[in-house]
Amino acid sequence: MVSQNPIFIPGPTNIPDAVRHAIDVPMEDMRAPDFPAFTLPLFADVRKVLATRTGEVFLIPGSGTLGWEGAIANTLCPGDRVLTCRLGQFSTLWSTMCERFGLEVVNVDVEWGHAIPADRFARILADDTGHRIKAVLACHNETATGVTSDIAAVRAALDACDHPALLFVDGVSSIASIDFRMDAWGVDVAVAGSQKGFMLPAGLAIVGVSQKAMACGKTATLPRYTTDFAAMQAANAGGYFPYTPATNLMRGLRCSLDLLLAEGLPNVYARHHRMAQGVRRAVAAWGLSLCAADPATASDTVSAICVPTGVDPAAVVRAAYEHWGLSLGVGLAKVADRVFRIGHLGATTELMILSGIAGAELALRDAGARIELGSGVAAAQAWYEQSRPAAARAAAAE
Numbered sequence: 001m002v003s004q005n006p007i008f009i010p011g012p013t014n015i016p017d018a019v020r021h022a023i024d025v026p027m028e029d030m031r032a033p034d035f036p037a038f039t040l041p042l043f044a045d046v047r048k049v050l051a052t053r054t055g056e057v058f059l060i061p062g063s064g065t066l067g068w069e070g071a072i073a074n075t076l077c078p079g080d081r082v083l084t085c086r087l088g089q090f091s092t093l094w095s096t097m098c099e100r101f102g103l104e105v106v107n108v109d110v111e112w113g114h115a116i117p118a119d120r121f122a123r124i125l126a127d128d129t130g131h132r133i134k135a136v137l138a139c140h141n142e143t144a145t146g147v148t149s150d151i152a153a154v155r156a157a158l159d160a161c162d163h164p165a166l167l168f169v170d171g172v173s174s175i176a177s178i179d180f181r182m183d184a185w186g187v188d189v190a191v192a193g194s195q196k197g198f199m200l201p202a203g204l205a206i207v208g209v210s211q212k213a214m215a216c217g218k219t220a221t222l223p224r225y226t227t228d229f230a231a232m233q234a235a236n237a238g239g240y241f242p243y244t245p246a247t248n249l250m251r252g253l254r255c256s257l258d259l260l261l262a263e264g265l266p267n268v269y270a271r272h273h274r275m276a277q278g279v280r281r282a283v284a285a286w287g288l289s290l291c292a293a294d295p296a297t298a299s300d301t302v303s304a305i306c307v308p309t310g311v312d313p314a315a316v317v318r319a320a321y322e323h324w325g326l327s328l329g330v331g332l333a334k335v336a337d338r339v340f341r342i343g344h345l346g347a348t349t350e351l352m353i354l355s356g357i358a359g360a361e362l363a364l365r366d367a368g369a370r371i372e373l374g375s376g377v378a379a380a381q382a383w384y385e386q387s388r389p390a391a392a393r394a395a396a397a398e
């Protein structure tokens, strides 16, 4: 009998018990006079996680994908030119969405496993002296390949030629897990989702919007309704919504924000880095490599791991699930026959990650990979022991 299936997919992530309990509350009246006493501080704390003082934040019932749509529909006109980089499945899908919206898309394509080449963006933007490009789309953490890109460098590419284009950032698998700075990086629309770093069920698009992007709404002619930022801003100002908000998810969000802010965002980011390092040590001990071509860009929230020749990554993921009750991430699209993924974001502890690594070892062997049992676990254990935060090390030495 299995009542628990800890998941090591890069979203949805494991939900802390406190968050699960916070969601389990009766329905409430979203027009009640005291509802704003709950929502207004909630918006303020979401701003802290996005690191914006001046931006608006919106909680839209839907998945992260709806946030992508909101960014486009609220700021652009049909035929507008946008610059994107396709570096994996998620960045590719957002680019495809732009085409569906009738935008003229300039794609920079890189081999999957590489980060956004900010220098190529810089050249294209510098050549665009007529400022035909209205928005630059960047995926901060490409979840399909486990690659984190440098958003500050994309900002610098825009600033170097004083380019006025908006900067949209997909932070669905980075925000609340990897350092993200909406204001400092001049991000105009930041997109997150509830089911990744925020440790909630899916169902909320969490979107940050700069005042510059809000102003674009006045002239943007693409149709929008569900994601209408202006309607949301007007209602949110009083603590209400233009339509029924997902109150239970927002109660869960209150709890998750309390956990994140109590831990301290720098500590949350450091914890994710430390957890990820353990997984990376395990991968190296197995003799395998990451899809991320440059170790400096390897993601702290998800590792896409290349399987040995002759091993089917789908068989690894299936064996993990069927034999060991463990959910690993499948390879997506172009890298489906090359990688499987271990998600290590959200509510995790060393022991949880070690169990995921142990399960991955068993599943890799089931799928025919010659992995020495315990090799990855031992490497990760050694890392977790040596990298313990100072306070924990001192306590252990007493």
Ligand SMILES: *Cc1c(COP(=O)(O)O)cnc(C)c1O
Pocket (backbone or CB within 6 Å): 011, 063, 064, 065, 066, 090, 139, 141, 142, 143, 170, 171, 172, 173, 193, 202
């Ligand atoms: C998960 C994810 C999305 C899609 O979010 P949904 O909530 O599934 O719609 C978009 N971008 C990235 C980078 C993601 O990891």
